Amino acid sequence: MTLTPHQRTVLNYVREFQHKRGYSPSLADLALAFGVRSKNAVAKVVNALVREGQLEKDPKGRIKIIDLQEPESAKLEPLMLPLFGPISAGFAAPVEEQAEEMVALEQYIITKPASTFLLRVKGDSMIDAKIEEGDLVVVERGAEPRVGDIVVGVLDGEFTLKRLKKDKGKYYLQAENPAYPDMYALEELQVAGVVRGVIRKY
8 A cells, every 4th residue: 555645744643642652642733743724634634544554543533552563673582580389478388499480571561562661650649559659550552441440541631640430421530549539631531551560679
């Protein structure tokens, strides 16, 4: 398939926008980036890219996150560590001395390396979910969020780590600390990624 130079430019911009910000540009973002007043103009280009199979849209008409394939040159040998156990967290009990298996730590935590990034947590709004200040959260970009997931929410353009909730058909963000109020969007709520794990160094 052959794209026009303008279509290729828009597609590259969408890819770069998603890679840097973790969510998709709106038609208003694209119009601003390309200096056009009408969102209909960029909508035509986006729709053409959808027809060509270069982009997809979600049920709400927003551009889906492009699945960026990790280049072969960027792949590293996984860190393999021996897995012993189990070990009791209650009363003391014997532990198996022979390793059950070798575990690739990256593969255990991360299933989609090209779509995964880390964020360092600041604040105590998620302490009841056992996420503390200074922790690293493993975030998968482009994953379909479900109600109850801990997500990186984009609330009216501001990023925050909260649990995704829904009430009477309306989505909102909920802290895991009763000292913080529920957060509702004045204009728009997006999800930049879904938390898949937490890393803490003692």
